Amino acid sequence: MNTTTRIHTDHGTTKRLGDWTAEKHSEVKARYGSVVIDLRSPLIDGDDDIVVHADLDHAMVKLLVPDDAVIDQSELEWTGRGRVKDFTRQAGAAGRVIRLTGAVKSGEFRIHRGGIAILSALFSREFVEDARQANREGRTPTLIDPANAPR
Template structure:
């Protein structure tokens, strides 16, 4: 089995028998180190604060886990350096055709990677506790929510 080498400057996400969700504007990183065991991880990479000038890299070590990535429409996904053991696959219903690239590297054992773009990504973000909290904050402040669409400005 191929194991992923952790990236030194990467945003680290660890999930062990628990769900982890990072939605909206949560990072500016372009390298991610995701380790999950019997867990569900949702990462929102649609923020305009994330630079897609260079390929964004997600270094994975998944064991019986599901990773859902919320992506901008035009991102092309490269999963060539991803090793699967047991059952597992990358589910991409709407492949991107743009110049921006997402590299998936590492190892997946009995796991799945789901890629969501456009309206599907928006619905995924809206079905979360973070979105409900964002709606309440926006209503209190007279602003607009941003968890469902991070490219939207938060104020009127």
């Protein structure tokens, strides 16, 4: 059974970092805002594609993905300006497929891989809270690498 995780933002910023879900389907609706989604979690298991369905209006979605992830943007419909920025795309990557679907009106997707994804997670308020909690519990912060999450 596939359930869908819904993320909505309007004139704001929403971040989902670390082990925030085990679902493979996300629905993002953003208007004049930004959304950061961490898809590096080992909780998202299996061989199926990860699907991010977007309804963006002058918005930006930043995806934190593993180094070997394959981004499929063929099902996105564009109105106005916009693009998928994936500067460190791996030629011949054979990892997990992340399919981007839906409609984008003057918006963009930014793909952060590897070290850039780690830095994006590090420079957030969520990381500071996670680091403080990890220090109290004597463990490693999980937002650097969600694979370090205590199970």
